[in-house]
Amino acid sequence: MVARLLLISQAESSIDLQYYIYRGDDTGALIALALMDAADRGVRVRILLDDLATTSKDEGLIALARHPNIQVRSFNPNPSRHFNNLGMLFNFPRLNYRMHNKSLTADNQFSIVGGRNIGNEYFAADETLEFGDLDLWLTGPVVTQVSASFDDYWNAPHVQPISALSDIHVSEEQLAAFTRDIEKARSDMASHPYLSRLINSRMLATLTESHLANDAPGEFYQWYWGIAELWSDPPLKQARPVESHWVVAELWQAMQAVESEFLIISPYFVPTVSGAELLAELSKRGVKVIVVTNSLAATDVLAVHAGYQNYRQQLLEAGVTLYEIKPDLQEPDKSLTGSSKSSLHAKTVVFDRQKLFVGSFNFDPRSALLNTEMGVMVQQPLFAGRYRVCRPLKMVFAALCRCFIQNNVIEV
Known part of the structure; x- marks a missing residue:
């Protein structure tokens, strides 16, 4: 989580995020807040999510996509937004195919690729379940490959903008309420114990001590070339x-x-x-x-x-x-x-x-x-x-x- 938040906070031109699951929990809120901050400072943000786990989140995603620097698209969407189960029943042969990819790329310079979705259980923030997982933090020519793959998916014919999928219209009043909810979430997260753990983590301390400037092994990290x-x-x-x-x-x-x-x-x-x-x-x-x-x-x-x-x-x-x-x-x-x-x-x-x-x-x-x-x-x-x-x-x-x-x- 620290690695992802650092990449987003340091991005200068673009952020591409591609995930199978994106939960609206504490970790999802942290990343969403960081993405909005990046968009506010002029960074282009593209979010590509598999539709299976996001159909019920249309209103929030449409509101998010109202930001001029944020685009949200859905992979292989269910045509029935209000009756999801019926849509799955009548379109199962097509909807059985899902996008399981997971990547986050900043400025086409750094990528994080691995097994994690976005959710509390994937980042040691769940009190009942903890997934042991593995990511690679990458730079160099391989990031160009990750970016090209993202573009292939982003422009695929069965990928659609979230705003084109639903008849939900986010009014100015609803958008104002959404903004207030965001600010409340930001305020609540500022004193959240999980954020405190991240701020006090060895990972953050190491990464902010300029150990990325060379490939020498640090006390907590070793970079492999x-x-x-x-x-x-x-x-x-x-x-x-x-x-x-x-x-x-x-x-x-x-x-x-x-x-x-x-x-x-x-x-x-x-x-x-x-x-x-x-x-x-x-x-x-x-x-x-x-x-x-x-x-x-x-x-x-x-x-x-x-x-x-x-x-x-x-x-x-x-x-x-x-x-x-x-x-x-x-x-x-x-x-x-x-x-x-x-x-x-x-x-x-x-x-x-x-x-x-x-x-x-x-x-x-x-x-x-x-x-x-x-x-x-x-x-x-x-x-x-x-x-x-x-x-x-x-x-x-x-x-x-x-x-x-x-x-x-x-x-x-």
């Missing part, structure tokens, strides 16, 4: 055969080239018949194959876990090592918030401790064939080598969280 490439599905992915540049095809090719060790960290893991066969083949030819996923108690999608269970025995018999995250894994005194339930949400793949892929892609059929996905493949052995299972697994989840906090990837 290497080659990075964006893998992104096309916005018109639905109902088409798999193509070589799709994320699933790029990952499949990279998996086949693994020589010694292959690590998958995926909250929703349903490898399918062909995927399970490939993992078994890798294991049988001597590759150490490790999968870290959620246990039944930790998952937030029971149906996905049911699909994963069908492959567990086959993978174990083939020599694949499986680890499952428990919801109470972290010790209470080490938890970031004291949450009653922790869940894995990071989507990360490590190839031979040489290359690391981080993005929105889950190892399940929906990510492969239905949702659009994106992620970044980084060639950086020092960074990739940090992600390994070499300790008792009860520490892996906490280690994953620490690695997110302490490490960033920069590509030049």
Whole structure:
């Protein structure tokens, strides 16, 4: 959250934000306030959201888009804005395809890409649920690729401005009330305990002490320099055969080239018949194959876990090592918030401790064939080598969280 707020607050010309879920909670409000501040100082703000989780937020989004420097568009929108369920029922074949991408880009110079949506549970601000996740903070030529991908989605034929989707008309009185609500939210947030935690965080202290000026390791951060490439599905992915540049095809090719060790960290893991066969083949030819996923108690999608269970025995018999995250894994005194339930949400793949892929892609059929996905493949052995299972697994989840906090990837 600190990283995102800093990018937004320092942006000078443009901000592009693309997310599957954007909640109207504390973290959503923080980012919205920062985006409006940026727009007020002349920064062009473009917000692209998947429509599935935003249909009920039309009025607020339309009011936000009234700002002359803010544009809001919706991916694959439901034509029925007042009867969402009926719209899903009669348009399910089309509306089943969703945009799962997650990125934030400032000035075409810096991007944050990874697994997080915008919501309290993704940023250690929820009292009942905490998702362990992973992002990459990027600069260099790969940001140009992220920006180009955003433009492809922004201009796709099934992406529409939020104002064109709804018959909601925001009157001047409603706009004034919206402005008052914003100012109240700003006032309330100023004394919010979560904002206080951000202000007093080690991350903010480090980033404001000019450690970004060089690549020397700091007390809290180390910047990794290497080659990075964006893998992104096309916005018109639905109902088409798999193509070589799709994320699933790029990952499949990279998996086949693994020589010694292959690590998958995926909250929703349903490898399918062909995927399970490939993992078994890798294991049988001597590759150490490790999968870290959620246990039944930790998952937030029971149906996905049911699909994963069908492959567990086959993978174990083939020599694949499986680890499952428990919801109470972290010790209470080490938890970031004291949450009653922790869940894995990071989507990360490590190839031979040489290359690391981080993005929105889950190892399940929906990510492969239905949702659009994106992620970044980084060639950086020092960074990739940090992600390994070499300790008792009860520490892996906490280690994953620490690695997110302490490490960033920069590509030049």
